[in-house]
Amino acid sequence: MxxxxxxxxxxxxxxxxxxxxxxxxxxxxxxSLKELLTPEELDEINNTTLGYGQTNGSIPLRKRIASLYPNCHEENILVTNGSSEANFVACHTLLKKGDEVVMMVPNYMQIWGIAEEMGAIPKSFPLLEKNNWTPNLEELEKQVTSKTKMIALCNPNNPTGYTLSPEEMEAIVKIAKKVGAWIYCDEVYKGAELNGEEIPSFFGLYDKVVVNGGLSKAYALPGLRLGWLAGPQEVMANSWAYHDYTSITAGILSHKVGEIALRPERxxxxxxxxxxxxxxxxxxxxxxxxxxxxxxxxxxxxxxxxxxxxxxxxxxxxxxxxxxxxxxxxxxxxxxxxxxxxxxxxxxxxxxxxxxxxxxxxxxxxxxxxxxxx
CATH class of the missing domain: 3.90.1150.10 (Aspartate Aminotransferase, domain 1)
Incomplete structure (x- = not known):
């Protein structure tokens, strides 16, 4: 294997x-669907024709997702079968054999395994428990080299629940810019902040940023298997090409229910x-x-x-x-x-x-x- x-x-x-x-x-x-949807919305779902739908995500859904990010449009969004597929597609779009990936740890370790399988070289920088789980940015700077293609983050973090401060985010962007590395940030817990104040996304902080989102975690809708990537339009077009070789599309019912869930009041x-x-x-x-x-x-x-x-x-x-x-x-x-x-x-x-x-x-x-x- x-x-x-x-x-x-x-x-x-x-x-x-x-x-x-x-x-x-x-x-x-x-x-449950009954808990989430109104009777009228349930009727709409019941009357849905079970075709394939648009493989990169329906336009209404991608518009809803794009509205979550600054200066973002539907062309900047690729809808996937869960955020795990988004991770897989993003790695195959942005990395090649021999590239270095510097990854925040602890973390959801999927990207580490994908990078190894691709022949990329995963490295780590830690969140420090002794410092209230703040990131060791000095270690990040040491680990980043001219071969570093991606800095992989999870914010809010799985499993510590730590959230990066704006200053820490700016410092990470500065480090990435020095070598032209991509910042790839798993943001599936964005929206689940205990104090009710939603943290900013990395999207828009730098021209080489791709972020991962989805409805499984902060939205309590894992059964929809609905995730997405948000990034530069050209990168999303390339990611769509990889998506054509994986699951091709998320289900049309997930597209519809997901769009309803992302309406501002809902x-x-x-x-x-x-x-x-x-x-x-x-x-x-x-x-x-x-x-x-x-x-x-x-x-x-x-x-x-x-x-x-x-x-x-x-x-x-x-x-x-x-x-x-x-x-x-x-x-x-x-x-x-x-x-x-x-x-x-x-x-x-x-x-x-x-x-x-x-x-x-x-x-x-x-x-x-x-x-x-x-």
Missing amino acids: NIRTFDLERIQSLYENTVEFNLTESGFHPF RAQILNRNRKMLNENLSHLKQWIDQHGELFRFLPPKAGGMAFMHYNLDINSTELSNWLRINKNVFIVPGDCYGMDRFIRIGIGERKDFLIQGLERIKEGLEEIHSLKS
Whole structure:
């Protein structure tokens, strides 16, 4: 096999439907169509002819997406089957064998695997827990060379929930400009900020920027499998050519429902619902952590649907995740998926009662493990 197994996605696929409490989800509890759409909109969906539709995304949908970015038009948008396909298409558009990719870590590691498979050279620069997850921009500058073709970011970050400041964004743009590197930013959690203030996009800050968005995370609509790329028109045209070789098009029903979800009033309703859920659940999580004394070290996220925390137990994170899954019927993401043992990721975008019950199972498990280790 020429590509490494994507551990995070693989273990979720294997186990998320086999447990009573799946706390590995990184988004929010999904909407139903009945919850999301009015009766009139449901009738419109019911009367839709199930053809292919426009393969780069319907014009109404691409106009809605373009309105989310400054000085952006539908020609700057390519609609994909989820943001994961967007990552795949973008890498094959922007990279070739021998190119260097400098990637923020921890991160959703799909791009690392794609770059390796293509013969590109992935390198990293860290977010530093000791500095409240701020990026080590000195290390980024050291890692960037004349061979660097892409600086890959995730903002808001998966899994830490950190959001880059405008000053940090400007510094990253300055570093990229020195060598003419592309900035590729995964922005799928944009809109899920806890304080309700949406962070700016990298789109428009530099002429060599491509960003990734989608409806799976901040919008709680993962079943639509609707993602997109936003970037220069010529790059989007080239990306469309790669898209023709992958899934060809997202489904026409997803185009229609996605366009409705991105209408300004509906979008605001969706994001407000999810932010309220996140703030309430984070409050419960903090209370739960406080019950465990020195067991956890935790910096609350600024955005996103997950909590990433260090634990003080003498057990590997994958072993811990497996033990909780097998013995307590609750599933969490091990830090090993990010190359960071002794960390765990817990999804906090779930229904409140479900999350509380799942945390109680984890508490029971941690007490048993502690007694076994004593």
